[in-house]
Amino acid sequence: MHRNRLHTLILSFGLILGAAMAGFSIIQKSNTSSLNWAAKIEDTSIPMEKYLFQLEGLAKDKRSPITQKDREYVLERMIEEELLIKRAIDLGMLDNNPMARGTIVQQMIKTIISENARYEVSNEELNNFFKENIGFFTKSSRLRIQQIYFSDEEFASLSLDQADKAYELLLNGESFENASKLGSDSALKIPNSLMTLSKVREYIGPSLMNIAQRLEPGTFTLPIKVSGGHKIIYLLDKELARDPKFNDIREAISSEYLKRRDDKSLREYLENLKNWYDISRNLPE
Numbered sequence: 001m002h003r004n005r006l007h008t009l010i011l012s013f014g015l016i017l018g019a020a021m022a023g024f025s026i027i028q029k030s031n032t033s034s035l036n037w038a039a040k041i042e043d044t045s046i047p048m049e050k051y052l053f054q055l056e057g058l059a060k061d062k063r064s065p066i067t068q069k070d071r072e073y074v075l076e077r078m079i080e081e082e083l084l085i086k087r088a089i090d091l092g093m094l095d096n097n098p099m100a101r102g103t104i105v106q107q108m109i110k111t112i113i114s115e116n117a118r119y120e121v122s123n124e125e126l127n128n129f130f131k132e133n134i135g136f137f138t139k140s141s142r143l144r145i146q147q148i149y150f151s152d153e154e155f156a157s158l159s160l161d162q163a164d165k166a167y168e169l170l171l172n173g174e175s176f177e178n179a180s181k182l183g184s185d186s187a188l189k190i191p192n193s194l195m196t197l198s199k200v201r202e203y204i205g206p207s208l209m210n211i212a213q214r215l216e217p218g219t220f221t222l223p224i225k226v227s228g229g230h231k232i233i234y235l236l237d238k239e240l241a242r243d244p245k246f247n248d249i250r251e252a253i254s255s256e257y258l259k260r261r262d263d264k265s266l267r268e269y270l271e272n273l274k275n276w277y278d279i280s281r282n283l284p285e
Contacts, residue, residue, distance in 0.1 A: 039079050041086060046078050054078060112269045113262040121257060129257045130246050137244045137253065142194040144237040145212050147204060148180045149187035151229040163223035163230040170220055176234050184229070194239060208233055 038051035055074050059066050088094065094101055130137065148166055150159040166182040190203050201209045208231065211221055215235035223230045246253070 038075055039082075041079065041082050044082060044086065046075075046082060051075060051078060109266060113265050116258070116261055116265055121254065126250065126253050126257055127246060130253050133256075134243075136256070137249060139239070139241060139244070140196050140198075141213060141241045142196055142239045143200050143209075143212055143235065144192065144194045145200060145204070146176060146180070146190055146192070146234045146236060147187060148176075148183035148232045148234070149226075149229060150182075150223070150231070151184040151186055153228065154184045154186070155229070159229045160223060160225075163232060167220075167223055167232060170232070170234075176220075179232075183232075192236075194237060204231075204233065213238070 036048050037045040038048045039046045051074070055066065055071060058070060058074055062070075088100075094104070148163070150163040150166075152159045155162050162182055166179045169179040169182070170176065188203060195203075197209060197213065200212065204212065205226075208224065208226070211224070212233050212235055215221070215233070215238075217235055217237050220232055220234040223232055
């Protein structure tokens with residue numbers, strides 16, 4: 001029995017929500033109250049506008065005219081919803097339920113930035129944004145490299161000789177994989193993927209990075225003296241930086257423009273809230 005009542009209650013709320021989404025039309029003034037609220041639960045009011053919106057949604061879903069019983073039904077469901085929310089707050093569910101708090105925060109953010117969706121962005125706005133942020137949309141050069149390291153600690157004074165042997169193998173068409181077997185196991189493993197120059201620099205340092213970007217794919221360096229031994233750098237692939245064309249990446253430009261616009265709207269709204277409410281901060285030293 002309790003399960004049936006709960007099921008009926010859930011269905012009731014669902015019907016109201018579904019009806020509310022159906023649309024909004026004008027209710028005859030003779031059927032409305034002059035008060036700006038439809039109900040009050042202690043210090044919380046249910047706005048008349050919100051009630052009329054729910055009622056009109058139900059009217060759109062019905063074939064017969066709205067009755068007094070319908071009006072009472074909608075209002076009671078809204079009161080019950082508000083009671084459940086108030087009870088949840090009283091029980092500290094928002095304080096102790098991160099999921100509930102997260103849901104409310106995300107819904108607030110969606111509400112704040114939804115205003116932006118009303119305004120269509122023109123091509124001129126996007127073009128200006130593109131020109132002002134050309135560096136952001138310009139892909140930097142990327143390299144895919146590997147290295148063979150010959151450690152002085154492992155090969156002593158013969159590290160250069162070992163490096164020369166590997167170099168000769170590469171010159172004679174031996175695969176990099178086989179040539180690298182002559183190197184030290186202690187060599188830093190480099191990801192086998194295209195990386196930005198700054199990322200390449202993290203793995204092999206600025207000097208070797210400058211040398212690597214001058215190579216052509218499939219070529220390699222002579223053995224190079226480095227701290228602790230010698231290295232051979234092998235360039236597998238590279239992509240050069242190129243100036244993007246507006247029409248080629250218009251979708252990406254639009255996406256970034258909307259993202260930054262929404263971020264700005266949210267930041268401004270939050271700053272207004274901080275000015276609206278009294279906030280005390282007590283940061284530990």
